Amino acid sequence: MKRRYTFSLLLSGALLFSCAHPRLDTNNFEWGKIPQQPDFSWTENVGSRQLPDSSTVVSANSFGAVADSTVLSTDAIQKAIDSCALSGGGTVTLQPGYYLTGALFVKSGVNLQISKGVTLIACSDIHCYPEFRSRIAGIEMVWPAAVINIIGEEKASVSGEGTLDCRGKIYWDKYWAMRKEYEAKGLRWIVDYDCKRVRGILVENSSDVTLSNFTLMRTGFWGCQILYSDHCTVDGLIINNNIGGRGPSTDGIDIDSSTNILIENCEIDCNDDNICLKAGRDADGLRVNRPTENVVIRNCIAHKGGGLITCGSETSGSIRNVLAHDLKAMGTSVILQLKSATTRGGTIENIYVTRVEAENNRRVLGAEPNWNPKYSYSTLPEEYKGKEIPEHWQTMLTPVDPPEKGYPHFRNIYLSHVKTTNVREFISASGENDSLRLENFYLHAIEAQAQKAGMIRFTRNFNATEIKLAVPEPHSMLLEENEQSNVQIEYVRTVSYQNTAENQAN
Numbered sequence: 425m426k427r428r429y430t431f432s433l434l435l436s437g438a439l440l441f442s443c444a445h446p447r448l449d450t451n452n453f454e455w456g457k458i459p460q461q462p463d464f465s466w467t468e469n470v471g472s473r474q475l476p477d478s479s480t481v482v483s484a485n486s487f488g489a490v491a492d493s494t495v496l497s498t499d500a501i502q503k504a505i506d507s508c509a510l511s512g513g514g515t516v517t518l519q520p521g522y523y524l525t526g527a528l529f530v531k532s533g534v535n536l537q538i539s540k541g542v543t544l545i546a547c548s549d550i551h552c553y554p555e556f557r558s559r560i561a562g563i564e565m566v567w568p569a570a571v572i573n574i575i576g577e578e579k580a581s582v583s584g585e586g587t588l589d590c591r592g593k594i595y596w597d598k599y600w601a602m603r604k605e606y607e608a609k610g611l612r613w614i615v616d617y618d619c620k621r622v623r624g625i626l627v628e629n630s631s632d633v634t635l636s637n638f639t640l641m642r643t644g645f646w647g648c649q650i651l652y653s654d655h656c657t658v659d660g661l662i663i664n665n666n667i668g669g670r671g672p673s674t675d676g677i678d679i680d681s682s683t684n685i686l687i688e689n690c691e692i693d694c695n696d697d698n699i700c701l702k703a704g705r706d707a708d709g710l711r712v713n714r715p716t717e718n719v720v721i722r723n724c725i726a727h728k729g730g731g732l733i734t735c736g737s738e739t740s741g742s743i744r745n746v747l748a749h750d751l752k753a754m755g756t757s758v759i760l761q762l763k764s765a766t767t768r769g770g771t772i773e774n775i776y777v778t779r780v781e782a783e784n785n786r787r788v789l790g791a792e793p794n795w796n797p798k799y800s801y802s803t804l805p806e807e808y809k810g811k812e813i814p815e816h817w818q819t820m821l822t823p824v825d826p827p828e829k830g831y832p833h834f835r836n837i838y839l840s841h842v843k844t845t846n847v848r849e850f851i852s853a854s855g856e857n858d859s860l861r862l863e864n865f866y867l868h869a870i871e872a873q874a875q876k877a878g879m880i881r882f883t884r885n886f887n888a889t890e891i892k893l894a895v896p897e898p899h900s901m902l903l904e905e906n907e908q909s910n911v912q913i914e915y916v917r918t919v920s921y922q923n924t925a926e927n928q929a930n
Contacts, residue, residue, distance in 0.1 A: 562705020
């Protein structure tokens with residue numbers, strides 16, 4: 425991790441004793457000329473509302489946890505957590521040192537404290553992570569537990585300034601080997617689901633959960649997934665998944681069909697989406713039909729990764745009411761990425777992103793309702809037809825009926841006060857066709873130095889005002905099939921330059 429910025433140093437242990445969040449003055453945000461000012465009243469209710477009682481302290485070492493990275497301490501730490509929960513809750517601590525562990529399950533009323541000087545090292549044996557039904561990349565299926573799990577609980581937390589090292593490279597290597605094999609067989613669409621990998625943290629079907637201040641690194645799969653949960657806070661996490669290799673699917677934070685979420689003061693370096701909002705995939709996601717909504721993201725830094733803020737590609741239950749502000753994207757591929765597929769369905773709407781500083785990006789805004797077809801659409805090769813196939817293959821192959829239910833919709837998107845240098849392309853925003861347009865986009869007060877202007881296609885009411893674009897070829901924006909558009913760009917000619925961002929090869 426390169427460095428921390430001053431606004432990300434809000435890491436006081438006092439957060440364990442109070443859940444009061446500073447009131448957000450949304451009157452300070454500027455969106456340009458818009459039909460009406462947004463209603464941000466919902467932002468007052470995001471985040472965890474309560475934390476575990478800190479008066480009781482239980483030492484996992486007294487239950488047999490050993491600061492020895494060659495000795496498995498899973499059972500001892502779990503016994504400490506269970507004992508703490510049975511006694512009414514409190515804080516579970518560990519003496520400084522390195523602890524080898526498999527899956528841990530934090531219970532209601534318990535704060536698992538990973539203090540400074542403590543490192544939890546994830547066991548490399550996948551059998552240390554019991555399997556159960558969860559949701560993975562948009563569908564419900566059987567999958568290994570995460571290293572730390574909070575499932576069906578309330579008023580629980582994981583805190584401290586220590587480290588959770590997931591040692592995930594074994595899963596990265598496994599995936600790339602399987603990916604090569606599966607692509608040769610026409611199975612690119614299912615390899616991500618067949619290759620079981622261990623998540624860093626899973627919060628599922630829980631409420632009033634707080635994750636604060638520790639370092640999460642080298643996760644085998646997604647870093648931190650908040651699934652089917654409500655009123656959760658992620659504060660001050662450092663997530664570094666780019667150590668010792670290229671980790672596939674190592675998203676930083678995934679908010680998955682969850683509501684009233686606060687993400688703040690986090691710093692993320694990963695090999696997939698940095699902060700991603702999801703809501704289910706295709707027929708299975710439409711069956712569940714649970715949205716991600718009411719999410720505030722503030723004072724965060726993204727380094728390498730697929731997107732500072734990404735909505736999708738799992739959009740089936742819809743993603744709405746997102747406010748993201750005071751962010752940095754340093755070497756991040758896309759600042760705001762909206763992606764889906766024509767079998768996903770759902771709506772991405774009421775997304776507000778403002779006050780972003782960035783450099784070395786692939787794109788400022790990307791909007792693709794037909795994203796990555798090789799991954800997004802499931803087709804069974806002839807050699808497998810008529811044969812018994814796994815349940816999750818059948819789930820992926822279930823058609824959306826009628827097909828129109830699978831059409832995603834992007835509307836009411838606001839992006840303002842962005843300043844970035846060294847961008848490959850300013851914008852790529854394209855609806856699918858005349859009947860499936862991007863609607864009501866408002867870009868305002870953006871300065872970008874880019875190699876290309878990009879394109880805007882198949883939109884309705886697309887607005888771009890006070891845009892200052894420095895490109896080698898002024899007036900090179902491709903504008904096609906747009907209705908009621910208002911695109912005002914001040915072009916500044918620059919000499920062509922070589923983009924050196926780390927992520928441009930992706």
